[in-house]
Amino acid sequence: MILKDLFTDIAGFAEFVPGIDSNTNLTLLNSHAVTAYKRIANIVSVPVYKKIIEQGEGELYDYLRTALANLTMANDTVFDVLRKRKAEIDIYKSEQEAIRRAYYENYYNAMDSLIALLNTTKNLGWEDTRYYKMLDKLQIKTTEEFDMLYCIDLSYLFFFRCIPIQVEVMDESLSGYIERAKENPSVMSLINRALAKKVVAIALTRFDILEFPSTIRNLFDDSKASRTGRDEQQRLLVLSAQLQDQANALIKDIDLLLSDSQSTDIETETSFNQPEDKIQLMP
Secondary structure (H helix, E strand, O other): OOHHHOOOOHHHHHOOOOOOOOOOOOOOOHHHHHHHHHHHHHHHOHHHHHHHHHHOOOHHHHHHHHHHHHHHHHHHHHHHHHHHHHOOOOOOHHHHHHHHHHHHHHHHHHHHHHHHHHOOOOOOOHHHOHHHHHHHHOOOOOHHHHHHHOOOOOOHHHHHHOHHHHHHHHHHHHHHHHHHOOOOHHHHHHHHHHHHHHHHHHHHHHOOHHHOOHHHHOOOOOOOOOOOOHHHHHHHHHHHHHHHHHHHHHHHHHHHHHHHHHOOOOOHHHOOOOHHHOOOOOO
């Protein structure tokens, strides 16, 4: 049982989840915990997940419990509404959405802290995980560097989730520019900014808006009762297109800078007009 690995009873579970009903059955939540476990383990890897549990008490352990508990409850939100309706307890859709978002917010904050701490912790096998190994292939290698290029609230989770997208963009669009600009730091900074914007633009078409840092989520209305449907999807696509256009404009500037740096100066001593040129200047 996934939850029993981290929590002995519902009282211990409630310490990491705000507003949970004391009558909640921990066993019934386990099906949602399996989904939460898979999502977390895909990022930190199964061996690291198990080593954190074996290590026991500590910040890593608490962050892991916070992440798993809140993601479990976020997955259970819809079913909790059904249970309350059967008990003739009314709940508005806006309330359900606010609760779900709060659980997701706690999950992302816990995962951000967990990954940030893993980056400074040795002997857990974090360096051997799939995502960490991919860092060597990246142009933008750290969350801090990415945040300077495009603000993501220093979200380690979002940065690691976008690692495959960054590799994709580099392979398909920018690898040639990076090779040509290695000796030109000013051009390289423009390439990095274009890369960051393209990564976020693609993420907007692939991730749920709840998975984004608050600086991006705040661009959308959080107070509405419904966050599904055409309007929100359209706004996501518009923002994605805007970022793609900005990145493409930067790439055009990069093209000009690289072509200028590779052009040769004209020697004025050999550029005089000759009689055979048949060039006539009109008075």
